[in-house]
Amino acid sequence: MTPMKTGLLLAAGTLFLAGGASAQTIDDSALLEQATALFSPIPHMIPKINDNAVTKEKIELGRMLFFDPRLSSSHLLSCNTCHNLAMGGDDNLETSIGHGWQAGPRNAPTVYNAVLNVAQFWDGRAEDLKTQAKGPIQAGVEMNSRPDVVVATLKSMPEYVAHFDRAFPNEDDAVTFDNLARAIEAFEATLLTPASPFDQYLEGNTNAMTEPQKRGLKTFIDTGCIACHSGVNVGGQSYHPFGVVEQPGSDILPPDDKGRFSVTETATDQYVFRAPALRNVARTAPYFHSGRVWDLKQAVAVMGVSQLGEELNAQQVDDIVAFLTALNGEIPETVVPQLPASTADTPRPMPMDE
Amino acid sequence: MTPMKTGLLLAAGTLFLAGGASAQTIDDSALLEQATALFSPIPHMIPKINDNAVTKEKIELGRMLFFDPRLSSSHLLSCNTCHNLAMGGDDNLETSIGHGWQAGPRNAPTVYNAVLNVAQFWDGRAEDLKTQAKGPIQAGVEMNSRPDVVVATLKSMPEYVAHFDRAFPNEDDAVTFDNLARAIEAFEATLLTPASPFDQYLEGNTNAMTEPQKRGLKTFIDTGCIACHSGVNVGGQSYHPFGVVEQPGSDILPPDDKGRFSVTETATDQYVFRAPALRNVARTAPYFHSGRVWDLKQAVAVMGVSQLGEELNAQQVDDIVAFLTALNGEIPETVVPQLPASTADTPRPMPMDE
Numbered sequence: 001m002t003p004m005k006t007g008l009l010l011a012a013g014t015l016f017l018a019g020g021a022s023a024q025t026i027d028d029s030a031l032l033e034q035a036t037a038l039f040s041p042i043p044h045m046i047p048k049i050n051d052n053a054v055t056k057e058k059i060e061l062g063r064m065l066f067f068d069p070r071l072s073s074s075h076l077l078s079c080n081t082c083h084n085l086a087m088g089g090d091d092n093l094e095t096s097i098g099h100g101w102q103a104g105p106r107n108a109p110t111v112y113n114a115v116l117n118v119a120q121f122w123d124g125r126a127e128d129l130k131t132q133a134k135g136p137i138q139a140g141v142e143m144n145s146r147p148d149v150v151v152a153t154l155k156s157m158p159e160y161v162a163h164f165d166r167a168f169p170n171e172d173d174a175v176t177f178d179n180l181a182r183a184i185e186a187f188e189a190t191l192l193t194p195a196s197p198f199d200q201y202l203e204g205n206t207n208a209m210t211e212p213q214k215r216g217l218k219t220f221i222d223t224g225c226i227a228c229h230s231g232v233n234v235g236g237q238s239y240h241p242f243g244v245v246e247q248p249g250s251d252i253l254p255p256d257d258k259g260r261f262s263v264t265e266t267a268t269d270q271y272v273f274r275a276p277a278l279r280n281v282a283r284t285a286p287y288f289h290s291g292r293v294w295d296l297k298q299a300v301a302v303m304g305v306s307q308l309g310e311e312l313n314a315q316q317v318d319d320i321v322a323f324l325t326a327l328n329g330e331i332p333e334t335v336v337p338q339l340p341a342s343t344a345d346t347p348r349p350m351p352m353d354e
Numbered sequence: 355m356t357p358m359k360t361g362l363l364l365a366a367g368t369l370f371l372a373g374g375a376s377a378q379t380i381d382d383s384a385l386l387e388q389a390t391a392l393f394s395p396i397p398h399m400i401p402k403i404n405d406n407a408v409t410k411e412k413i414e415l416g417r418m419l420f421f422d423p424r425l426s427s428s429h430l431l432s433c434n435t436c437h438n439l440a441m442g443g444d445d446n447l448e449t450s451i452g453h454g455w456q457a458g459p460r461n462a463p464t465v466y467n468a469v470l471n472v473a474q475f476w477d478g479r480a481e482d483l484k485t486q487a488k489g490p491i492q493a494g495v496e497m498n499s500r501p502d503v504v505v506a507t508l509k510s511m512p513e514y515v516a517h518f519d520r521a522f523p524n525e526d527d528a529v530t531f532d533n534l535a536r537a538i539e540a541f542e543a544t545l546l547t548p549a550s551p552f553d554q555y556l557e558g559n560t561n562a563m564t565e566p567q568k569r570g571l572k573t574f575i576d577t578g579c580i581a582c583h584s585g586v587n588v589g590g591q592s593y594h595p596f597g598v599v600e601q602p603g604s605d606i607l608p609p610d611d612k613g614r615f616s617v618t619e620t621a622t623d624q625y626v627f628r629a630p631a632l633r634n635v636a637r638t639a640p641y642f643h644s645g646r647v648w649d650l651k652q653a654v655a656v657m658g659v660s661q662l663g664e665e666l667n668a669q670q671v672d673d674i675v676a677f678l679t680a681l682n683g684e685i686p687e688t689v690v691p692q693l694p695a696s697t698a699d700t701p702r703p704m705p706m707d708e
Contacts, residue, residue, distance in 0.1 A: 067440045068440070069438070069441075069445075070446075074451060075445075075446060075447060076435070076445070076447070076451050081430070084423070085690045086421045086422070086690050086691055086692060086693045087423075087693050087695075088695065091423075091429075091430070092424075092429060092695075092696060092703075093429060093430070093703055093705065094703075097428060097430050097705050100455050101454050101455035101705070103705070103706070282695060283695045285695065285696060294698070294702070295698060331692050333689055333690075334689065334690045335687055335688065335689055335690070336439050336440050336687075336688045336689070336690060337440055338440060338685050339440045339441050341441075341442065341446075341636060341637045341639065342446060342639060344648075344649060348648070349446075349447055349448075351447065351451050351455070351457070352457070
C-alpha cells in the first residue's frame with residue numbers, strides 16, 4: 001500500500017494480521033471491542049456548530065430556505081432538488097442537473113449527517129455547511145443566483161424578514177447572505193440519522209446486526225477499509241487519492257477532474273478526494289465523485305482494487321455490502337414548510353437567462 | 355354581457371340590481387345570506403371520489419408517488435416540482451419548466467382543493483385527478499416518461515410493490531399505471547385547505563373577515579364575478595371565453611392557445627378556459643393560463659374589463675383583492691415521504707435523452 005494520509009494506517013495494518021476467514025462465527029465481544037475503538041454512533045442530539053448556535057428559530061428558517069426554489073435564478077431549483085430529503089438526501093443522479101438543464105461536475109453528496117464531516121464538497125473546499133450552502137446558490141451550473149438577488153428576494157417578503165429577525169435577534173440588518181447560510185446550516189445540523197443497526201450494535205445490542213452484516217464489519221476492518229472509512233460518519237474525515245494502489249479507468253475517474261488539487265494546487269493532491277461518509281450509502285447510488293458506478297457491490301470491488309490493491313472475493317464483497325446496509329439510519333421526519341408568497345418587490349424568475 | 359355558460363347569470367343579474375356603494379357599512383346578515391346561497395365552505399373531510407375509494411394505504415402510496423422524481427425520465431422532476439406543496443400547490447412560474455428545461459404551454463394550476471373542480475387542466479380535458487395525473491408524466495415538455503417505464507420502475511423496488519399490494523388488495527397485478535394514478539388522486543384528495551377567513555365567515559362567524567374583505571365580497575357578488583367564480587372552490591366549475599366582453603391583448607391571451615377548442619373542436623370554444631378556482635389565489639401568482647400577470651390587482655382589473663365589460667375603480671379592486679386574500683385556507687401538513695432506493699432493475703435516469 002502507498003502511504004495514506006491518516007494515522008489509522010498502522011491500526012489497519014495490525015488488524016490485517018488479526019483478520020481471518022470470513023465465514024466463521026463471529027466473536028461478538030471481540031468485534032464489538034474493535035468496532036467501538038474505530039467508530040462511534042450517530043448522535044441523537046444536534047452537535048455543536050462553530051460560530052452558529054443552533055436555535056429553534058434558525059432551524060425553522062433554515063427549513064424554509066432549504067425548500068425555497070427562489071434561491072435559484074429560475075425559481076425552480078432548491079437545496080432539496082439535489083439534496084432530496086425523500087431520497088437519502090441526494091438526487092440519485094450521476095451528476096446533478098442544474099440551471100438550464102446543465103450537468104454538474106460531480107455527484108451530489110447526501111446532506112444527511114453531512115454536519116459530521118470534517119469539511120464539505122468532494123474536494124473539501126468548504127470548511128463547514130454554512131460555507132458550503134453559499135456555493136450551489138451562486139454556481140452557474142447549479143442555482144445560478146447572486147447574493148444580492150437572494151437578499152433582495154428575501155427582503156421582499158415581510159414574513160421572511162420576521163423569521164430572520166427572530167433567528168438573528170438584535171442585529172440591525174438580519175437578512176444577509178451570511179445569515180441565510182447560518183440558518184441553512186442549522187437546519188442541516190438536524191438531519192442526523194441515528195439508530196441504524198450498526199449504531200445499535202455499537203451501543204451494545206449484538207442482535208441488531210445479522211451474521212452477514214457482522215462478517216461484513218469484520219471484513220471491512222480486516223481488509224483495511226477503515227483506513228479511510230472510520231469515525232462517527234464511517235468516512236468523511238480525511239483526504240485520499242482515488243487510486244491509492246491502482247487508478248480506476250477514466251470511465252470511473254475522469255482525467256479532467258483532479259479533485260483537491262484544484263483547491264490546494266499541490267501536486268500530491270491530484271485525484272485526491274475526501275473519503276465519502278458511508279452512512280446510508282445503500283440509499284445514495286450512484287457512487288464515487290463521478291457517479292459512474294450504480295451497483296454497491298461493484299463500488300466495493302473497485303475500492304478493493306484501487307484503494308487496497310486487493311481483489312476482494314465474492315463472499316467478502318457480499319459481506320461488506322451487507323454491513324453497509326446496516327448503516328441505514330432512521331431518517332428524521334421533515335414537514336414541508338409553508339413559504340411566504342412573493343410580492344411585487346420580489347425579483348422575478350429568470351428561467352431562460354443563462 | 356355576452357351569454358355565459360352558467361345558470362348563475364340570472365342570479366348575478368339580480369344581484370347587480372341589489373348592489374350599492376362599496377364603502378358603506380356592511381349588513382352582515384344580508385351579505386351572509388347572499389354568500390351562503392352562492393358559496394360553500396371547503397370541507398374538512400375528504401370528498402367521495404368516483405371509482406376510487408380513498409384509503410389510508412392509497413394516500414400513503416400517493417404521497418410517495420407525488421414526491422418521486424423517478425416518475426420522470428430524468429429522475430429530476432416530480433409532481434411536486436410544478437405543484438409545489440410549499441408554495442401554494444403550484445410553481446409560481448409563468449409556465450412550468452419541464453424536461454430539458456423546456457417551457458410548458460400554460461401556467462400550472464394549484465393542486466390544493468383541485469379535487470373540488472369539475473374537471474382538470476385549463477381546458478378541462480381530464481375529467482378527474484386520476485386522469486390528470488397521467489398527463490404530465492407522459493408529456494414530452496413535462497416529465498417525459500412512458501407508462502411502461504414507470505411501471506417497470508415501480509416494480510423494480512419491492513417496497514413499492516408491497517405498497518401497491520396494500521393499497522389495491524386482491525388484485526393479481528396491483529402495480530399498474532391506472533393504480534398509480536388512483537393513488538396520486540387519493541393523496542391529492544387530502545390536499546384541502548379549509549378554515550380560511552371566508553370559510554369561517556360562511557360558517558357564521560362574521561368577525562372572521564375584515565371590513566375591506568366583506569366589502570370585497572359584496573363587490574365580488576354585485577359586479578358579477580360570481581357568474582364564473584362561485585361554489586365551494588370559488589370557480590373551477592364552468593367554462594368561459596377569456597374575453598367575454600373584450601379580449602385582452604396578446605401579451606395576456608396568446609393567440610395560438612385556443613383553450614378548450616383543442617378539446618371540443620367547437621368554434622364557440624375558441625379561447626374558452628375553465629374558470630380557475632380562486633381558493634388561495636393570493637399564494638399562486640402569476641395569473642391566467644398564460645401566467646403573464648403577476649399582480650393580483652392587475653388580474654382583477656383585467657377581469658373587470660374582459661369578462662364584465664367594466665372598469666372597476668381603485669376602491670373596488672382593492673376590496674376584491676382584500677376578499678381574495680380571505681380565501682387563503684389552512685394548508686394541510688405534509689411530511690416528506692421516504693422513498694425506496696432504486697435497485698439494479700430500476701431503469702436508469704435519462705436526463706439528456708429528449
